[in-house]
Amino acid sequence: MTQVFINGARDDLNVREFQSLDPSIQEIILAATEARKQAYCPYSNFAVGAALRTSDGTIYSGCNIENGAYATCICAERTAAVKAISEGKRDFVACAVVAQQDNGFTTPCGVCRQFLSEFVNGKDIPLYAAKPTNLPLRVLCTSVLQLLPNGFSFANGK
Amino acid sequence: MTQVFINGARDDLNVREFQSLDPSIQEIILAATEARKQAYCPYSNFAVGAALRTSDGTIYSGCNIENGAYATCICAERTAAVKAISEGKRDFVACAVVAQQDNGFTTPCGVCRQFLSEFVNGKDIPLYAAKPTNLPLRVLCTSVLQLLPNGFSFANGK
Amino acid sequence: MTQVFINGARDDLNVREFQSLDPSIQEIILAATEARKQAYCPYSNFAVGAALRTSDGTIYSGCNIENGAYATCICAERTAAVKAISEGKRDFVACAVVAQQDNGFTTPCGVCRQFLSEFVNGKDIPLYAAKPTNLPLRVLCTSVLQLLPNGFSFANGK
Amino acid sequence: MTQVFINGARDDLNVREFQSLDPSIQEIILAATEARKQAYCPYSNFAVGAALRTSDGTIYSGCNIENGAYATCICAERTAAVKAISEGKRDFVACAVVAQQDNGFTTPCGVCRQFLSEFVNGKDIPLYAAKPTNLPLRVLCTSVLQLLPNGFSFANGK
Numbered sequence: 001m002t003q004v005f006i007n008g009a010r011d012d013l014n015v016r017e018f019q020s021l022d023p024s025i026q027e028i029i030l031a032a033t034e035a036r037k038q039a040y041c042p043y044s045n046f047a048v049g050a051a052l053r054t055s056d057g058t059i060y061s062g063c064n065i066e067n068g069a070y071a072t073c074i075c076a077e078r079t080a081a082v083k084a085i086s087e088g089k090r091d092f093v094a095c096a097v098v099a100q101q102d103n104g105f106t107t108p109c110g111v112c113r114q115f116l117s118e119f120v121n122g123k124d125i126p127l128y129a130a131k132p133t134n135l136p137l138r139v140l141c142t143s144v145l146q147l148l149p150n151g152f153s154f155a156n157g158k
Numbered sequence: 159m160t161q162v163f164i165n166g167a168r169d170d171l172n173v174r175e176f177q178s179l180d181p182s183i184q185e186i187i188l189a190a191t192e193a194r195k196q197a198y199c200p201y202s203n204f205a206v207g208a209a210l211r212t213s214d215g216t217i218y219s220g221c222n223i224e225n226g227a228y229a230t231c232i233c234a235e236r237t238a239a240v241k242a243i244s245e246g247k248r249d250f251v252a253c254a255v256v257a258q259q260d261n262g263f264t265t266p267c268g269v270c271r272q273f274l275s276e277f278v279n280g281k282d283i284p285l286y287a288a289k290p291t292n293l294p295l296r297v298l299c300t301s302v303l304q305l306l307p308n309g310f311s312f313a314n315g316k
Numbered sequence: 317m318t319q320v321f322i323n324g325a326r327d328d329l330n331v332r333e334f335q336s337l338d339p340s341i342q343e344i345i346l347a348a349t350e351a352r353k354q355a356y357c358p359y360s361n362f363a364v365g366a367a368l369r370t371s372d373g374t375i376y377s378g379c380n381i382e383n384g385a386y387a388t389c390i391c392a393e394r395t396a397a398v399k400a401i402s403e404g405k406r407d408f409v410a411c412a413v414v415a416q417q418d419n420g421f422t423t424p425c426g427v428c429r430q431f432l433s434e435f436v437n438g439k440d441i442p443l444y445a446a447k448p449t450n451l452p453l454r455v456l457c458t459s460v461l462q463l464l465p466n467g468f469s470f471a472n473g474k
Numbered sequence: 475m476t477q478v479f480i481n482g483a484r485d486d487l488n489v490r491e492f493q494s495l496d497p498s499i500q501e502i503i504l505a506a507t508e509a510r511k512q513a514y515c516p517y518s519n520f521a522v523g524a525a526l527r528t529s530d531g532t533i534y535s536g537c538n539i540e541n542g543a544y545a546t547c548i549c550a551e552r553t554a555a556v557k558a559i560s561e562g563k564r565d566f567v568a569c570a571v572v573a574q575q576d577n578g579f580t581t582p583c584g585v586c587r588q589f590l591s592e593f594v595n596g597k598d599i600p601l602y603a604a605k606p607t608n609l610p611l612r613v614l615c616t617s618v619l620q621l622l623p624n625g626f627s628f629a630n631g632k
């Protein structure tokens with residue numbers, strides 16, 4: 001598993017400084033950081049925030065929401081996504097995920113990668129994984145399709 | 159499985175006329191009916207809407223959102239719930255679910271019952287299952303704890 | 317949420333002594349207790365075992381299997397069930413669940429109730445929740461349909 | 475999304491002839507093909523089989539098992555995996571997935587990638603995606619970590 005460290009020693013080419021990113025990207029990272037404060041995570045104590053921008057410019061953000069039956073937990077990325085989709089917005093142009101782990105960036109889990117890939121629609125969705133602290137902030141820049149190569153799709157079922 | 163039919167022949171005691179319900183309940187049923195229009199359900203073609211009212215009076219609504227990998231689907235009830243929770247609202251006072259099946263009311267699936275039960279907090283959440291058509295509208299009146307008796311909880315983990 | 321305690325003070329009518337149960341039921345409770353030893357639960361440290369008997373008399377057992385992404389966890393009941401189903405056995409006649417919580421029996425979560433209800437086929441599946449210790453062993457006797465009243469079904473989709 | 479086609483025109487470098495694979499790999503592909511026959515998929519009519527070999531040489535196989543509540547579906551890969559894990563076998567050395575789609579190989583969904591990645595343990599698990607027909611059989615050769623790059627892990631929680 002490729003691990004990316006913020007001290008730069010082993011950063012891969014996709015890690016960039018927050019300040020060097022487009023303001024529209026900075027904005028969703030900050031939205032994800034803010035949304036993270038609402039996380040309901042009494043089981044893991046691991047708070048995650050996420051934000052998605054849709055093609056009309058709107059930002060939808062969310063946090064992880066856990067459950068005593070772990071299988072029922074919903075991640076921050078899916079929370080943000082269903083908020084947008086249920087408002088009729090399915091055309092995502094960028095995604096940010098923010099959480100604090102010492103040893104690397106927190107990327108979306110496989111469930112969220114699968115969920116988001118449904119809405120890629122022949123394009124791709126850039127995805128930015130960041131930490132809420134450790135300034136100067138560094139950001140892993142990737143995308144939904146990079147994170148789910150050779151993705152499962154079930155075209156016949158649609 | 160107790161099935162409840164709208165023709166009245168086998169209605170159970172918990173089925174009531176829409177018009178007889180409190181206006182605040184009518185309002186969330188209508189919100190769920192409206193939210194249902196945003197359903198993303200190309201695999202099942204089965205659209206569901208849901209709405210939750212929180213203790214401050216706000217209504218959060220959502221629809222089901224499917225995925226080619228069925229396990230990744232998120233129901234309308236959870237969509238509505240995560241919208242509220244991610245906005246800092248976890249104190250639910252009523253829930254409505256709206257979908258169209260000929261042979262009975264559409265109640266929450268087990269996943270959604272489990273998800274909602276996390277936020278019952280020693281009380282209960284009344285739940286109303288209705289259909290978008292077939293007026294005069296009839297409504298199955300139940301609750302989250304009635305639908306998940308002897309619920310699983312994992313208190314030690316919190 | 318109805319809680320049932322083993323000290324008898326608040327036991328409900330469905331709690332029975334292990335020794336009073338049919339030997340075929342005792343057998344699946346012991347199988348679930350044994351299967352529990354294989355639980356992979358580094359995140360919750362909450363081990364669960366389950367066992368199902370199919371109509372041909374075979375017992376299939378399983379444990380809970382967790383994941384760093386909590387939503388991906390699979391419970392003991394579903395582990396046992398998929399083992400049977402993938403061997404061509406879908407006709408369940410009894411289910412046992414075994415785990416240790418101080419304050420009540422561990423019943424199936426909503427996901428597992430939903431999963432098992434798919435295979436009820438117009439009958440019902442008796443379900444026994446027990447603890448691995450605290451002899452003389454007491455057992456909560458219930459059923460899949462009792463635990464998922466007014467169950468969601470999507471008959472049109474089949 | 476990289477699509478791989480069996481007609482060879484757009485095959486990527488990881489597609490190989492079944493006959494050229496190691497007999498131990500051929501064996502799990504055939505086991506997955508056989509397990510697929512037990513698929514319970516009345517909602518999608520899309521049958522999938524999977525097989526895993528553990529380090530002691532044993533093969534565990536499974537099929538997909540669907541549910542009226544789609545979120546409760548369990549894929550073939552996870553069915554095979556929980557069978558092994560619940561028998562105390564967590565050291566996977568190879569995985570095969572078999573299903574029939576006209577336009578490409580069926581790879582594991584994100585949920586299954588996440589589930590399997592928990593058991594990679596610093597190594598990786600080769601993964602073979604094949605079709606049950608269309609001989610001479612061609613096989614997409616990949617791995618769990620290739621399919622889940624920059625994987626989510628939550629080391630602190632363990």
Ligand SMILES: [Zn+2]
Nearest residue numbers: 075108109112
């Ligand atoms: Zn996730």
Ligand SMILES: [Zn+2]
Nearest residue numbers: 233267269270
């Ligand atoms: Zn549901």
Ligand SMILES: [Zn+2]
Nearest residue numbers: 391424425428
């Ligand atoms: Zn469960």
Ligand SMILES: [Zn+2]
Nearest residue numbers: 549582583586
């Ligand atoms: Zn899968």
